[in-house]
Amino acid sequence: MLSIVLSIGEKILILFFMIAVGVVIARKNILTRAGASQLAEIVLLIATPCIIINAFTKDLRGVSWRDLLFVAAFAAAVHVIGILLAPLFFRREPDARKKVLRFSMIYANVGFMGLPLLESFLGSDGVIYASVFIAVFNIFCWTHGVKLMNSGDAGRIPLRKCLLNPGTIGLGAGLLILVCKIPVPDAARDILDSFSGLNTPLAMFCIGVHISAISPRLILKDRAMLGAAALRLLGIPAVIFGLLALFTREYALFSAVLLQSAMPTAANAALFADRYDGDRALASQGVALSTLFSILTLPLLAALAQAFCG
Numbered sequence: 658m659l660s661i662v663l664s665i666g667e668k669i670l671i672l673f674f675m676i677a678v679g680v681v682i683a684r685k686n687i688l689t690r691a692g693a694s695q696l697a698e699i700v701l702l703i704a705t706p707c708i709i710i711n712a713f714t715k716d717l718r719g720v721s722w723r724d725l726l727f728v729a730a731f732a733a734a735v736h737v738i739g740i741l742l743a744p745l746f747f748r749r750e751p752d753a754r755k756k757v758l759r760f761s762m763i764y765a766n767v768g769f770m771g772l773p774l775l776e777s778f779l780g781s782d783g784v785i786y787a788s789v790f791i792a793v794f795n796i797f798c799w800t801h802g803v804k805l806m807n808s809g810d811a812g813r814i815p816l817r818k819c820l821l822n823p824g825t826i827g828l829g830a831g832l833l834i835l836v837c838k839i840p841v842p843d844a845a846r847d848i849l850d851s852f853s854g855l856n857t858p859l860a861m862f863c864i865g866v867h868i869s870a871i872s873p874r875l876i877l878k879d880r881a882m883l884g885a886a887a888l889r890l891l892g893i894p895a896v897i898f899g900l901l902a903l904f905t906r907e908y909a910l911f912s913a914v915l916l917q918s919a920m921p922t923a924a925n926a927a928l929f930a931d932r933y934d935g936d937r938a939l940a941s942q943g944v945a946l947s948t949l950f951s952i953l954t955l956p957l958l959a960a961l962a963q964a965f966c967g
Contacts, residue, residue, distance in 0.1 A: 669774070669952050672857070672861055675862065679863065679869070680865040683865060683870075693863045693867070696863050697924070700856055700860050701823050704852055705827060708772065711850060712788060712831065720782055720785050728910070732914075732917070735765075736764075736797040736801075743762055746885075747884075757806070758939075758943070760925075761886070761926050762889050764926065765794075765889065765918065766921050767923070769864065775917070778916075779909050786913035790913075798925055803929065867944050867945065868941070868944070871942050871945050877946075885922075885943060886921075886950055894954075908962070915959075920951065920955075921944065926940040926943055
């Protein structure tokens with residue numbers, strides 16, 4: 658158990674080092690908030706689809722259609738559970754804070770942080786599971802998530818835009834390669850590898866920029882946000898752990914779903930708050946706080962998964 662804690666702890670520390678670099682270059686004005694938004698677009702539109710497609714070009718004999726459907730079902734369950742639990746919390750908060758707190762509780766950073774972590778921890782199988790989770794996340798985030806963060810007409814997003822996004826397009830292309838057994842030339846693999854390599858550092862730099870704008874004292878004083886972080890990192894994962902235990906003890910599958918359910922608050926919280934004129938400071942605070950504490954909670958949950966699965 659200690660070895661798995663140290664292993665995943667080391668991988669999270671590497672991510673935190675990249676985040677720290679993002680904080681430094683932001684405070685030195687090397688990377689501005691506008692620049693970080695552009696980097697996020699590069700990650701979303703180029704790196705994320707490439708890393709998903711690239712995963713499907715690997716040896717995936719250990720991944721079955723049953724596994725993919727299992728992950729999709731639990732990804733949906735994670736979001737439904739969060740959506741059902743959210744109205745029970747933060748009732749006395751002002752509306753502007755309430756929607757950010759509930760969004761922070763429900764939506765996890767399964768793309769920017771979850772995908773690179775599962776890739777380093779579980780290899781290509783981890784990327785496949787993470788990709789399925791990202792596709793489900795996008796559907797919920799661009800429907801319920803937008804409606805939660807914006808009560809105006811701008812929150813009405815066509816279903817086509819929810820389904821046709823970089824994550825689902827990458828997943829569709831990858832599945833097409835897998836099902837039709839389409840050969841991928843070496844040059845194309847090299848291109849996919851190169852663009853995939855952009856995902857983790859650029860994504861972590863973007864998170865670092867958001868964190869750089871928040872005072873450490875302010876982060877630790879907001880009890881409501883501390884509660885939202887606790888629900889995101891431990892509360893919802895605890896429910897998912899119990900449900901997973903009823904259905905599987907396969908380690909990679911169990912760990913992938915559990916860890917994705919336990920990722921810190923999605924960077925979309927800050928992006929949506931900015932887009933829909935919400936509480937930007939509170940949203941960035943939630944991303945920073947939950948990301949900080951995840952260095953303790955993720956290794957713990959990984960160790961529990963290993964102990965349970967044997």
